Amino acid sequence: MKPVPIDTDYIRETLLALLAIPSPTGMTDDVVQYCCQQLEALGIDYELTRRGAIRATLPGRDHAHDRAIVAHVDTLGAMVKNLKPCGRLEVVPIGTWPARSAEGARVTLFADHGRRFRGTLLPLKASGHVYNEGVDEQPANWQNLELRLDEDIASREDASKLGLQPGDFIAVDPQPELLDNGFWVSRFLDDKAGVAALLGAAKAVVESDVELPMDCHLLFTVSEETGVGASHILHGDVAELIAVDNxxxxxxxxxxxxxxxxxxxxxxxxxxxxxxxxxxGICDTFEIDHSRDVFRFYRSDAAAALEAGNDIRTALVCFALDSSHGYERTHRDSVVAVARLLSLHMQTEALFERDRDVIGPLEDFPEEQVEWEDSELEDVATASAEVA
Incomplete structure (x- = not known):
């Protein structure tokens, strides 16, 4: 195992490209195409499920004992619920996110036949000149939001003539701002920063030509924000799954x-x-800044994989995120640190040889839960200084 240089510029540019592609759950084909193009450029083989989840493979020496790392390309969004008599649109959320984070968001509505319309998500009482203190007294919920399109619409009939219908997708502008001091601010860093980190780690491994001990699958799911996650992309050959999220x-x-x-x-x-x-242990050995945490109101691709009946070991690796599911902020160093950890994890041997089989005897089951240690790291404990 050895540290491999992480291309920070690649992660940054990849993140910006991902953010520029609208991808609320259910409308992810374009971002899937982009990720496939990145994999092709890196020479990484991949295949797709019917709905577009990606399963790529970095081959290792052992093809019968697999691990996987998963990030999701879908984001939060909204959908038209109804055409209102006044011509504005009733909306419902795609995924779970607070209405107060949606208020004032600029959006694109995707109608049938490729038509697109611009607009703004607004509270029903949006003007203080009309409602005075009522603008602050109105509860923040999705029932009190509506979409105002920037079109000549004054009635339900006007909206219908434009071809607007219930079920039209609404994508929210990410408004990215990547500052020179390292702070990256945007909607939907969850989980496009995770996708960029995973691609960055894969690029580092491929370009450094390191040999992996076992096949490592790079998974990109398309419905994590609605709870499906990695339940539909594993095929029984994966023993270890790491989810990358916020x-x-x-x-x-x-x-x-x-x-x-x-x-x-x-x-x-x-x-x-x-x-x-x-x-x-990898973070300790290679001096990657890290912490442990417990999240009470949180689920990830890993949870979906377990709930689907997969008997696998799971972990969750996170980049920092302030104001999750709102206008989010992370830091470049956090995203790069995740990429460093993933690139090293790909090089580790299997946790347990017994995990090769779905079921086995007691004799090879771990005897006790001890702190992790691995002799393969002893000779590289000082190598962390080589990490870019």
Whole structure:
């Protein structure tokens, strides 16, 4: 195992390209196409499910004992619920996100036959000159939001004549701003920063020509924000799954704002004892800034994979994120730290040889839960200085 240089500029440019592609859950074909183009440029083989989830493979020496790393390309969004008598549009959310974060957002509505319309998500009481203090007293919920399109629309009939219908997708402008001081601000860093980090890690491994001990699948799912996640992309050959997603910065949380956060538990329960501690051990050995955290109101691709009946070891690796599911902020160093960790994890041997088989005897089952240690790291403990 050795550190490999991470191309920070590649991660930054990839993130900007991903953010520029609207991809609310259910409308992800364009962003899937982009990710496939990136994989092709890196010479990484891949295949797609019917709905477009990507399963790419970095081959290793052992083709019968697989691991996987997953990030999701879908984002939050909205959908037209109804055409209102006044010509404005009733909306519902795609995914779970607060209405107060949607208020004032500039959006694109995607109608049938390729037609697009621009507009703004507004509270029903949007003008203080009309409603005075009522603008602040109105509850923030999706029932009190509407979409105002920038078109000559004054009635339901006008909206209908433009071809607007219930079920039209609404994509919210990400409004990215990547500052020179390292702070990256945008909607939908969850999880496009994770996708960029995973692609950056893969690029580093491919270009450094390191040999992997076992096949590593790079998974890109298309419906994590609605709870389906990695349930539809595993095929029984994966023993270890790491989800890459956001770590929430907030009071009483222990997320690392400039490094990696390893989640020990989320709302679905604890992550795998051994896999989580191996990741911590890699960070300790290679001096990757990191912390551990527990998330109470959180689920990821890993939870969906387990709930689908996969008996696999799972872990959750996070980049820092402030104001999750709102106008989000991370830091370049955190995203790059995630890429560093993933590139090293890909080079580790399997946690347990017994994991090659779905079921086995007691004799080869771990005897006790001990702190992770791996002799293969002893000779490279000082190599972290080589990491770009």
């Amino acid at each position: 770590g929430t910065i907030a009071p009483d949380q222990n997320t690392s704002e400039y490094g990696v956060t390893i989640a020990m538990q989320d709302s679905s329960g604890p992550f795998d004892y051994y896999l989580s501690r191996r990741l911590s």
